[in-house]
Amino acid sequence: MRSFLARLATVPAALAALVAAPGVATAAPSRVADDWNPPANLVQPLGEVWNHVESTYPDLYGFRNYGWDQVMANRGSVNYCVRWESDAPVSAALRDQIHAALKKQFAKWMAAMVENGKGHNAWPYTSVPVNIVGWAVKNRSTLQWTDNSVDIYAGNLDSGGAPQCSPGCGRFFHQDGNYARCL
Template sequence: MRTRCARLGAVLAAVVALIAAPAVTAAPAQAAEQWNPPTNLVQPLGEVWNHVESTYPDLYGFRNYGWDQVMANKGSVNYCVRWESDAPVSAALRDQIHAALKKQFGKWMAAMVKSNGAGHNAWPYTNVPVNIVGWAVKNRSTLQWTDNSVDIYSGVLDSEDAPQCAPDCGRFFHQDGNYSKCPGGAARHYDQSLWLTKGFQGGAGGDWGQRVGQEYFTSALGQENIHIYLHEVGHTFGLDDFYDWTPTGQCCFLMKAGSAAQITEFDKWMFRDFWRHLKSRYGL
């Protein structure tokens, strides 16, 4: 009888302790991943990502995609304009180039914003400002303005004798974010370069920025889509070329050079898919 009473007392004591204990709130379940491409794009998107995973040598280890740059800056990107040309640049032309650069870069960033104004799949920025912080030129006299709206690097040349902004200020050269030797400090660093080369045909792009012909870019300033530049920005954010294969059901899209002159729905979803596979590195 004493044993039964003792056991009953222990049970009652445990119940009282449980009632008296402070409530513990369970961690909320994470929202389901926001991945809902159109049905007809599911297969080709899967093919693209399988190809990326099998061909990129350091896909997940590489830390200087355009995504990394925007996230490091907390939602913006800084540019240097490399003017590899002897064509004079007026203040008006400079401002037109700046405006076109901001507009075109913004087209890719707009792909990450849903129709309700929210970022797609935890993308944290609905607007990504583009700051042009410097111009690089061989001869200062080529730039026909005297204001100090941008830093000017005259006679700073790379190994191929092309003008460049100071390497001490470039993220490509300082991926650790240490800009202590940059004359203007971190605020005047540049993440990418818009490299405009006289007589250059086609384009090139990577984590360092984009290179296109000087004549091509300046003649396209009034166009809605400067498509070679847009294609190269796709590379900056990790998107691949499609020279030797085409995903199922897709014929014409920007990253398949020469088949489209604007960012298509398929390009947008490839862009979003790259973010989907990288966002965990930012805790998202």
């Protein structure tokens, strides 16, 4: 559980690093470089995240599924489908804690994007609602709730064996915005 939450916490850090990184196409590199001034204790970890991103994604600037791409495509909101890669059971209370943590971390990112009530570097949103729309698991029995608060995707595994949400509904698979196969 702790490693899962730690990975969730890295997402806003990675997104913040991407937003602040020199060379982002949405801002002049010199301006972004001038504005990038994280607290000293975050310089090294943010640099490590950025180096990992650069070495992992071959089409770094052509890929259109980053957090800000999702927010822009959704016109100011974001949808999450939690991919639970553990066999550890998830109670309704734990599910709700994870949902709250996702919303809290995303709110922190949005707060960092706002200066004096306006979006930093032409960011158009001062707040972004987070909708948790589903959970993906290997086995449905892992989820210990029976309500229908979110969609559940059980047994749908990616090539690495990790549970995934419906490909028909995922922006990763449909960066063109065509969700005709989303059920």
